Amino acid sequence: QPQLVESGGGLVQAGGSLRLSCAASGLTFGSYAMGWFRQAPGNEREFVAFISWGGGSIFYADSVKGRFIISRDNAKNTVYLQMNSLKPEDTAVYYCAARRTNVVRTTAREYDYWGQGTQVTVSS
Numbered sequence: 001q002p003q004l005v006e007s008g009g010g011l012v013q014a015g016g017s018l019r020l021s022c023a024a025s026g027l028t029f030g031s032y033a034m035g036w037f038r039q040a041p042g043n044e045r046e047f048v049a050f051i052s053w054g055g056g057s058i059f060y061a062d063s064v065k066g067r068f069i070i071s072r073d074n075a076k077n078t079v080y081l082q083m084n085s086l087k088p089e090d091t092a093v094y095y096c097a098a099r100r101t102n103v104v105r106t107t108a109r110e111y112d113y114w115g116q117g118t119q120v121t122v123s124s
Contacts, residue, residue, distance in 0.1 A: 002026040002113045004096050009118030012086055016122075020081040022096030022115055029077040030054070033099045036070060036081045037108055038092035038120075047106040048094070049081060059104045064090075086122045093117040 008020040022034070036048040049070035050059040058070055069082040079096055097111035105111070 002098070004098060004113055004115035006094060006096055006115045006118040009094060009120045011121045011123065014086060014088055014122055014124050016086050017082070017084045018086065018120060020083065020094055020096075020118060020120075022079045022081075024077045024079070024098065027098065027113070030074040031100070032113075033102050033104075034070075034072060034079040035097045035099065035105070035111060036079075037095045037097060038090075039095070039117075040092040043092075045095070045108045046092075047108070050104045050106065051079065052104070053102045057102075057104060059106070061106070083120070086120075088122045088124050090120060091122050092120060094120050 003025050006022050033052050035050045037045050039045040047061050051070045051072050055072050067085045072079040095117045096115045098113040099111045
């Protein structure tokens with residue numbers, strides 16, 4: 001059964017950094033494009049970053065460009081999100097997601113599998 005498990009969330013002061021991890025199992029990881037999304041209470045689930053099967057194609061939301069870095073290690077079945085220069089508006093539950101087709105997509109409904117999410121809170 002495919003599973004995605006996020007970790008690495010927590011509380012950090014504005015300007016600080018966190019590194020999120022998403023460990024995948026039950027699927028051929030290298031055959032899935034991966035995305036990171038986030039959702040704050042009362043808000044729509046928002047696209048953050050995308051990475052293709054082998055990591056050759058990467059795309060970021062404008063709100064995080066220059067601050068966040070997405071990467072993947074297919075040997076470890078893991079995708080990462082390095083978050084730097086964090087702002088209070090980055091506070092949300094962060095989710096990783098897997099998509100079977102190797103084409104960039106920024107809408108949550110276009111992904112096939114989801115993790116349970118990890119909370120990121122940025123204080124001022």
